[in-house]
Structures are given as C-alpha cells and as structure tokens.
Amino acid sequence: MSAVWNHFKLETESCPTATCNVCKLSVSHGGKDRAAFNTANLIRHLKNKHPAQYSEFTAATQIKTWSQPTREAMLKNKEKLPKDSDKAKNITAEIAEFIALDDQPLSVVSNVGFRRLMEHLEPRYELPSRSYFTDTALPSIHNKLRDHLLVMLSKVSAFEFTTDIWSSSVCLMSLISFTAQWIDSSFNLQRATLNVQHFRGSHTAEHVKQAIEEMLNSWAIEKERVHVIVRDNARNMKRAMEDLAVPSLGCVAHTLQLVVHEGLLSQRSVTDTMANARKIIGHFKHSPLAYSRLEDIQISLKMTVKRLQQDVHVRWNSSLYMLQSILEQKRALSIYTADHNLPATLTASQWTLMENTAEVLVPLEELTREVSKETATAADVIPAISALRRVLSREQTTDQGVRTMKRTLLEAVETRFAEVEKEPLYSIATLVDPRYKDRYFTKSDHLRFAKDSLIQEVMKMEENRVASKEPEAAEPVSKAPRQGAGSSLGSILDEILEERQPEAQSVSTTSADVQVWIYLSEQTIPRKSNPLDYWKTHATQFPSLAAVATKFLCAPCTSVDSERLFSAVSNILDENRNRLSPDKLEMLIFLKKKTCTLFGSLRVKVELHIEHMEEVIYQFFAI
Template sequence: MSGVWNYFKIESEDSVKARCNVCKAEVPRGGKNRAMFNTTNLIRHLRSKHLQQHEEYTAATRVTSLKQPTLSETFKRKEKLPQNSDKAQQITAKIAEFIALDDQPLSVVENVGFRRLMEHLEPRYELPSRHYFTEKALPALHNKLRGHLQALLTDVPAFGFTTDIWSSSVCPMSLLSFTAQWIDSQFNLQHATLQAQNFRGSHTADRVREAIEGMLNSWGIDKPRVHVILRDNARNMVKAMDDMEVKSVGCVAHTLQLAVHEGLLSQRSVIDALATARKIVGHFKHSPLAYSRLEDIQKDLKMDVKRLQQDVQVRWNSSLYMLQSILEQKRALSVYAADYSLPATLTANQWTLMEKTAEVLAPFEELTRDVSNPTASAADVIPAITDYYYNNNNNNNNNNNFLYF
C-alpha cells in the first residue's frame, strides 16, 4: 500500500474521493470506479497544500524503494547456495564450531528444530549431512586449530604440563589427557589441551611413558623444554615421569583427596554416620510420596524447599554436600521422623559428629575449588595451604577433642 494513505482516509473502497487528514478536503481518486483509481491526485494535493507532509511522504517512499528488491534479486534469493560458496562454507564452519565448543552431539544437524532454525536464518543454505561434519568439517576445524597452536608453541622456551588418566562417564574407555601451560611474550599465562587420547590396555609406567613421549614428539616439544609435569600420586605415574627423566610434582587436589580419605573418611564413626545419612537421603530419592511430605513440612516450618543431596562415595566433596544438606534440614527431618518411618535414624552423637565433619571438610572443599580453577598456579596454592595450616593450628589449640590430620 502506498505511503500516501497515511495522510488520507476513505469511507469505503468504492469511494471516488478521499478525505485529507490535515485539511479535511475531499480529493478525487482519479476515476469513477475502482479500476481507474490511483494516488496521483492525492500526491499532488500534498505537494501543493501540505509541503511538510509531502516531504515526509517523499522521504519514506525513497527508503522503501531502496529496500525493494528487483525481480532478478527475488529469484536469486530462492536459489540454494552452492556448498563450495564462501557463504555456505562460512556457515558450515560456524556450525562445526558450535558442535565443538558446546559439546553438542553430531546428531544435532539432523534434529528437526535445528534444521528449522537454519532454514529460517538462511533459506538458501542447505545443511550438510552428519557424515559431512564427521568426515570433513570437524577434521578441518581440528587441523586449523592444531596449525594455529603449533605456531604458538614453536618459540616457547619452557612448558608446564598436566596429565591424568580418567574414565569416560558415557562409554567404557580410559583417556590420557595432556595439557600445556606457558608464559607468552606479554607475560600472560596461556594453556591448551594438546591431546586426550584413548588409552587402552594396562596402565603400566612404561605405557604411560611411551604415550606421553609420543605426545611430546607429535608437537615437536623436546624434553629440555619440559619444566615440570603435574600428575597424580599413583605409583605408575611417578615411575613414568622418573623414567622419562623429567621433573614432576603431585597434584595438590589429589593430595587433598588422599588426606581427606585417609585422615577422616576412613574413621569408623564417620563411615557409620555417612552410611546412615546415605540411607535417609536414599529414602527420599526413591519415594516421591516421602519427598512431597518433607516438602510440606519445609513449607510449614517456613523453610526454603530444598532437596537432600545424594553423595557419590568416590567423591569426598559430594559427601560434604550431603552432610550440609541434611544438617540444613535437621528440623524438617525431625518433624518427619515423628510422623513417618525412616530406614535409619541419626543419634545425637552422630548429629554432632556430622556437624564437626562438615566443619573440617569445608576448608578442604574451598581449597580444592581454588586450586582446580583453570587459572590456578603455585602462587594460589602456596598461600592457601600456608593460611590453612596456621588457621587449623589455631583451631586445634582451641578444640583438642576432635579429629586432626
């Protein structure tokens, strides 16, 4: 519709005249029937009687004409982009980055919602198959990043490395990871995961050494440039580093884990209290009815409605989170136990023990989080341990009846 109608109105579509919104004058529409109607007289009226409105109309028409595509442009917009065109390759590369950076499954390119999104954003783009991303797009992205990283590592005089063997949570396989840290020319800390390769078979020291030496060789890093390798405290890792004749140190977080397990969580009284707490949490985890009753009690007591957290026995920090959640809901659990049955009950001594255990574990959990930060360094570890040591000694002097490490 022409923009001139912003300044005129008609009684009906068949009206032979239009009324001006500015001066209320009636202007002929150029004919006696709808087939002959036009807007020429209306535009002339604006130009001769209302100069300001005519200038507004002219400016708006000019913008609209600039936006109006030609017929050839309209047909061109409906054509699919060739896969080898710059535009299509750029979009494909961004999708590959999306999959890699956000840990998306390769099947995302086959999902209906994702395909509709791409169709809406760029109708001319034809989304390649999952096989294309697996065989070409992602390997191309990997090679590009590896080449960029290889250039960065060439002139670095010394590296610190982190390595670990860990198991995948989604498939039965072990991975050997290898991460490099270095200081660039601007004295900024940089880090990059060089490899995370499948590590099959026995985890002997010889096989670990061979794997790490292979990684160093593949990146062109000779041993004199290896400043130190951070590893866990397992004997095979220690021996592998010694056989490689490189400096290595144990992971502080792993050392803390060993200290917590051997110093506190191995004590029979703590084990029993945790087992009882685990049964209580499991009762609510496996019974929606029980949880709904606990939720009603929390609301009656004006407490925040929160779920109890189940621990994983191999992760000591999850045991701390379980203890904290139970201690927070002590009142609600006491009311619940008065009306309903529980698979186990905590004694007064166990409640006290749990409070003390959570109090002792809290600094270890905080320190573990600090040293596990991607940007953490020895500058964070040494002051934190020193501070904890002095604070812990002061606390022990004030409380000689509980657990020491």
Template sequence: MSAVWKYYKVDDNNIAIAKCEICKLGIARGGKEKATFNTTNLIRHLKNKHPTQYSEFTQATQPQTTQLTLQESLKRREKMPRDSAKAQDIIAKIAQMIAMSDLPFAFVENPGFLMLMEHVEPRFEMTSPHYFTEKALPALYKKISDNLRVLLSDAPHVSFTTDIWSSSVAPMSLLSLTAQWIDSSFVLHRATLHVQEFRGSHTAERIQQSMEKMLNNWGIDKQRVHVILRDNAANMKKAMRDMGVPSVGCVAHSCQLCVHEGLLSQRSVTDTLANARKIVGHFKHSPLAYSRLEDIQMELNMDIKRLQQDVQTRWNSSFYMLQSLLQQKRALSVFAAERTLPATLTAHQWELMNKIADVLSPFEEMTRDVSRETATAADVIPAITVLRRVLSREDDDDQGIKTMKRTLLEAVEKRFADVETEPLFYIATLLDPRYKDGFFTKSANLLLAKEHLIQEVAKTEGRRAVSTVPEEYEAAAEPVSKAPHHEACSSLDIAFEEILQERQSQGRSVSTTSAETQVQTYLSEKNTPKKSDPLQYWKEHAYQFPSMAAVAAQYLSAPCSSVDSERLFSAVANVLDENRNRLKPDKVEMLVFIKKNIHFLL
C-alpha cells in the same frame, strides 16, 4: 514524521488542531493531549476532499520495489557450490557448533535444523553427516592445531597435566595432556593437546611411550617441559621418572587422601556419616518421601532444597552432604516425628556433624583454591602452612572429634612433608609477590629456597632471556597499585594474615652479587594483596627485575593440581555418552580438542 504533514500545519493557537494548507480548514488531531494525537483524521480529509493530493500521499508512503529480472530470479534459486567461500564458511560454523554443543553429527539431518538453514540461506545445500566427520571436522582441527603450534613454538617453558580416564559407556580408555605457559606479555595460556586412546595395560613403560609420542607430535622437547602434574599412582610416578622430566603429584588428590584417613580414624565419626548416608539415600530413592519433605519445608517457610548424596571417592561430597543435612535439620526433625526413617540422628550426632563440618571446612576451602584455573604451584606452600596452623589450634569445641582432628594434622604432615624442599613449589612461592618468603616453616628450607632462586636468576641473567621481557617494558614500569587487604572471613584467611604479620618484621640479609641484589630487593618490598594477580605484578616490574621476571614466567606457569585433566574428562563424558558410545577415539579427540581450544581460532 508522516508524509501527510506535507499538506498540514499545526494551529498556532491550539496544538490539537491541524490546518489544511489546501483549503485552510482546521482538522482535529484525535484528542486533546499529545499522547492521543494521530494522523487518521488528516489522511481521511485528504481522501475525501483532495483526491489528487491523497494519490500523491499514498505513492509516497508505498515502499519502492524493483522487479527482478528473470536471470536474477533464477540465480537466487540456484544452490551455491559446495567449494565456494560462503558455503565452506557455513560448513565450518556448523562443525564448530557440533563440537561446542556436544551435538551428534546426525544433527545436520534434523528437520528443524534444515528448516532453519533454508530460511537463513536458501541457496546453501546441506552436506551429509559423513562429510562433517571426514572433511569439515578434520579441517577445523587442523586450523586450530596450526595456530596452537605457532604459539607453543614461542614458549620457552611449558607445564603440563596428565591423567588416564576409562569410559563407563564404551570400552575405551583415554590419556590426556593439557598444557599451560606464560607468554612474553605475561599472559597465561591454556590448551588441550591430547585426549588420545590408550589401549592395553596401564604400565609405566606404555605411559612413558605415549607421553613421549604426544610431546614429539607438538615439537616439544624434554628441555622445554617445566613440570608435569600427575596423580600419585606408582605407574605415573615411574613413567615420568623414566622419561627424565620433572613431575609432582596433584595437591588436590593428596588432600583427598588426608581427609579420607581422618574420616576413618574415629568410630563415632564413621557411624554418624553412615547414618547420614542412609537418611539421604532414603530421600534419593523415594520421590514420595522427597515430596513430603518439600511440603514440610514450605510449611516452615524454608527454601526448597534437596539433600546431597556423598560419593566415597570424593571427600568434599561428604562435607556437602553434612552441610545439606544441617541446613534441613528442622524439616528433617518434623519429618522424623511423622514418618519412619531408615536411621535416626541423636542430638549428640547432630552436634558431631556440625563439628565435623567445621573441621572439614578449611580442607574444602583449600581444595577450591588449588583447583581454581588461576591456581599455580606458588599456592601450595602457603596453603599447607595455613592449614597446619588451623588444625594445630586446640579448641574447647573439639570434644568428640579430637582423634579425627589429630589424624588429619598427622596426615597433612606426612603427605606434604616435602613441599618446602620441592624446587617447583619453593621457587614459585618466592616468586609470587603475594607470598614471597613469608610461609616457610623452617629456616633451613627458606635458606635453601633463596639460594636456589639466586642460582636460577644468575643463570638467566647470564643468558639474558630478552624474549621473556616485552619491548614495551624498556621504559621504567609504573609501580603496582597497592589494593587494600580484604578483611579475613574464614579460619584460613585469619591464619594467612597472622603468618604474614609474623614474617614482615624479620630482617633481610645483605646482598653482594647482581642476582642477590635483585632477589633481596624484591623480597624487601611489601607483599601484594592476596587477591591480586602475580602475573600483573611481573608485567609491571619486568624492567626492574628482568632476570627474575624470566624465572617467574617459567615457574608460575605450573598448576598445582591435575584438575585441568579432570575437567577435560568431564567434557569427554558429554561427548562420549550413551547416545554416542560408538564414536571412534580419533573423532572423540577431535571434538574435545575443538571444544576446548576454540579460543585459539576466534
């Protein structure tokens, strides 16, 4: 409320009038409604009729200012020492900003940034780019790595991904190592440990030496290595085998090889894809053609969308290219009637493109599923089982793509023939409450998987790995809430639900030992919904199944693809670009390490 009301009171009969407490005169408040009331007339009346009170009013409304002493004024102009806590905190935040935003170190000399810092903290004196590269960055790296070492030291089992990447803007190859593990509270952690320089020939022997050095650097012995996800290259396979650590190939990479075989198996399919590439390439290389296509899209009241060019090494890019062409079929038909295209698509080829997209859709969905950050080794067997069922179904619409579909199924059978006999996959699948024993295609494989799981539970039960069961679970856990199943909306979802329904009616064997009792009791319970979190289940059932929970913490820590390493190299490409192609490998590693692991500092 304004200080002027010290001298006025609202008229009881008319709120649009304020009575002066000094002379009792009524003064209009500036309107007839509350929205228009103001104090201008009231202040003017004080000024003209009551100068003494007006002087009091102006003094009350002026801000109280305290004049600084000469010593205080000089102190405010002094630059803070670089080694002071405040200066070091500012330097650390700037170093974080450089790493997280992919900024060059010379950014600290940018005039605009200096102007901002002068305004925010005039006493801070900006340091040189050299100081950030040689002091601030290593200090931040050490702080994060120290925190990470503590967390890793408590992890009984750690899963890894690795890959090799070569830069296109600098003569540099990098070897990655990412880690993930589940802690005692059943929380999944991910960390980037290395993106170190890998010089010379990429032989299995050199890969092995580098991998062992990286693991030793973090104090991780081979007994704690649960599995290493790698690509399917022979040098990687041999390196892991010679190291004596478990390793499996990337599921997404194997899926890529399957689709590549299928796309090349039928001449009509390859011809259609070739014509599609020519059409998309025409618009990619001609801004004028794209402009005309956009005009047609607007005339047809279509969304303005650009065509997507495929990349030979990524099959899903061919799928997205076909989708973009099918979405713009009307606009392309109008364009072709008015302009010349480097290739034309016949009615049969348009129909064939639609069928190809339908066949590839389950592969694209599966690739997305196994590439999610939350995807684990438990997702592999169910995904392959569902994919096999979808591909084996015969449909009247398969005319024209039967060879392709058959070849895809054969490729899946060949490249994923051993998934049900790989311990990493089958134990993880059994321990995922969404899947359990419902997706094994052969009874012999299921029997082997159950026997192996019982053995693992028995070994863990003997050791009583109490460290994997948090203290807060000493009391009986509440049962997992059963969320309703989501309605199936894709071919993979439909097949998933069908397989679960078929398996649920099968009987369970009678158990005898404690480990068998735990396993059979767990398997006899109803599966949790597909969208539920398996780690949340084990967090809530750690008291009921203590030994199984410990095994679950080990096996569900494994990813099913090396996508983490590929995402890591995408981050590297943003750091080591054409504008910073002279960065040294150790600085590249520090910048990426900080960017990917900053959450261990905050």
C-alpha cells in the same frame, strides 16, 4: 497515518470533509460512508494550491515503487548456491561451529529435522553430507589450528603439563590427557589442550611413559623444556615420570583427598554418624513419596525447598556438603520423624558431632576450592599448607567429639606434605610470587635452601641474558597496601603474614643476590592481586628474577585441567555416540577447547577455504 494529515484537520472522525491548515478551505476526502474515505482529494489540493506544503508531504512519504521481478531474477532465486560461494561456505562453517561447540553428533547433518530446518532457512543452500563434515570440514579447521599451535609452542622455553587417565563407562575405551600451560612474553598465562589420546593396554608405568613420549614428540617439545608434569599420586604415574626423567608433582587435590579420608576413618563415632546420615538421605533418594512429604514440611516451615545431598566416595568435599545439607534440614527432619519412620535416627549428640565435624572440614574444603581454581599455581601450596597446619593445631570449643579426627588430620597433613618446603618447584614458585615471598616458610633451613635455589635460577637467567646481550635495570619496587581476607583460611594467611617480616641479610656483590634481596625486602602485594600483573610492571626492574617467575608461576598445583577435560569428553562420548572412533573424539574435543573463544567471543566466521586463516587464529591465541 498518512503524512497528508500534517496539513489538514478533522472535526470528527466521521466528518466527510477536512479543513486545510493553510487556507482554511473544507476539502472532501471521500464519500459520506467512512469506508469510502481516502486522501486523494487532500493530496491534489496541496499539489494545486500549496506547492511548498506538497513538497514537504512528498518528502515525508518517501513513496517506494514496486516493480515485478523479471523471469530471470525469479529463476535465479530458485537456483542452488554454488558450493564455493561465500554464503554457502559461511553456512557450512556455522554448521561446523554448531557441531564442535554444542557436542552435537556428526550424524546431525543427516537428521530429517535438521535438514528440513536448513531447507526452510535457506532453500538455495545444499547441505553437504556427513562424510564431508567428518573428512573435510572439521579436519580442515583442526589441522589449521594445530599447525599454528605448533608454531606458538616452538617459541616457548618452559612448559607445565597436566596428565591423567580416564576410562569411559559407555564403551571399552581409555584416554590419556595432556594439557599445557605457559606464560608468554607479555606475562599472560596461556593454556592449550594438546591431546586426548586413546590409551590401549594395561596402565603400567612403561605404557604411560611411552604415551607421554609420543605426545611430546608429536608437538616437537624436548624434555629440556618440560618444567614439570602434574599427575595423580598413583604409583604407575609417579614411576612413569621417573623413567621418563622429567620433573613431576603429585596433585595437591588428590593428596588432600587422602588426608581427609584418613581423618574421617580415624574416629568410630564420626564414621557411625555419617553412615546414619547416608541411610537417611538414601531413604529420600529412593522414595518420591518421602521427598514429597519432606517438601511439604519445608514449605510449611517457610524454608527454601532443597534436596538432601548424597556424598560420593571419590570426592571428600561431598561428605561435607552432605553434612551441611542434613544440618540445614534438621527442623524439617525432626517433624518428619514424628509421623514417619526412617531407616536410622540421629541422637542429640550425633547432631552436635555432625556440626563439629563440618566445622573442622570447612578449612579443608576452602583449601580444595582454592587450589582447584584455574588461576591456582604451585606458589599457593606452601602458604595454604602453613595456614592449614595452624588451623588444625588450634584448640576450639567445637572440638568436642572430634579431637581424634582433628589430630589425625593434622598428622596426615604433616606426613603427606612433609617435603613440600624442600621441593624447589614449590619453594621457588612461592618466593617469586609477590603475594607470599618468604613469609610462609615454617623452618629457617628450608627457607635458606629455597633462597639459595632461587639465586641459582636467577644466575642461570643472567647468564642467558648476558649471552643474548639484553639490557638490565634495577629500580626499587613500589609498595602496595595489604587487603584483609573474608574467609577462615584467608584470615590465617594474613595472620602469618603480619607475624613474619623480611629477614635482614647482608647484600652480596652479585647481581642475582641484589635482585633477590631487594625484591624480598619489599612489602607483599594483596593476595587477591594477580602476580603476573606485578611482574609485567616490574620486569624492567628485576629482569632475571622476572624470567624465573615466568618459568615457575605457570605450574598448576592440581591436575584439575585434565579432569575438567574429561568432563567435556563425557559429554561427547555418551550412550548415543559410544562407537565414536578415538581419532574423531580427539579432533572434536580439540576443536571444542580451541574454538570456544574463537567462535564464542570473537564471533569470527571460520571459513573452510578462508585465505587469511593465519591471521584469525593468531588473534585467537593472542587472547
């Protein structure tokens, strides 16, 4: 509505005159026909009779005049953008981001639909060829990121790595991964994907050793700075690390897989029941009609419509999920069997056996989830195994029919984790984690060995500090209240913590003994707290002990980082891109892992020829 009506009033919408609010004069605003109404007379009245109100009207309207563009301007708008212009470089960078982050094939820039889209969005932009993105755009970003990562790695004194080997199902290609973790000077955990390298030939220990050596050399990382490499439990991997003369640990998740596998196979009644459950689920998996009938029953029972979950041999926790899913549909399945046939039936005792089996496996599944988290470290292993031993050794009313399986699980845990408290990489990490300290060791001689090892590490750090003449300080550590746990395994951890108090010991005259004794005598922090936040706050109180913590608390306890990496690789190397070269595959996965934060969170535009790329990448890696 025109601003002139702020100064006039209409009796009705069809009235040919309007009344001035100032002088109350009736002014015509067009002919008698509504289609001819206008505001020209009203504006003229304000201009001639009421200058002040006319000024208000003109200020409110802010009339914009339109001028026809010149011939030169029209021709300029049709010209193609120069390739070195800021806008063209920004668009090209956005396309490179699109390819890297969304797992797009490099051929997307040649597709007709994509080119038509770019032509519609910016007709002046000339889309570069596929070879430009392949040979120039993406490698330019990759090389800059790699160079700055090299600078960062050169300043790190101790690394933890994970490695694994993966074979593609869509082409004849095997890849070996190499990921790194470390804690920086600000007590922040840093991660980097270093390599997803083509692994040719047989997977022998010698070939694995050579591949690891090549990757370490390519990043200028000496063996002395390798704190530990987390690998799977295969003999070739273990032998390769021994030949390479670097510390290594087996993946805890893989070890738990072997433990549960032994337990489930130990009792015939359990294996038979699970085999029947697989047959029933397989029946619904292969028959859409059967699934439709089951869904109708779920709806009639007002249940949430869910599909039954099949287990996978290489993931033991999928067996638990299978049992839980079929137990959840017990009523629906009972109604289904009344009218339809199934390839197997479950007796009342087998239903009870499945419930009891699931009850036994729940703490193991919880432990698997905990150690597979990105924040899990080697410090979590000893407390978790101590709690698991206690859970499996307790007699429960739900043990009927699964006692043999439960006993076998406990024996497998005792066998496969027998040396866990003797391993300094685990024991020292547990001691320097302020959530656990010395409260979860099961044998006193193991604890004494762990403390002696810790004191030796602290003394080494003190020697280095004396050489660099860094100041030291020692202040009492502030106490933090404990938090309760909401899970079965967590409740056992709290129970152990309440039972075991710090041991009284004579204080030695050495600074290392003093730091360790004062630190261990203090109360633990809540389990949900971040141990790195603790050391960030108390680094000035226990400087040498804090340095040991930065070395040991960055060690992961599983090779999950590498497995997650291969999940990302499978999204890039698929049926549509099964001829992608290993070098380009490694470049794309490196960019995807490195640019997710850079492009996604910071929304920094990576220009192909940006002058200040160094500052941008530094900000990215500092997150």
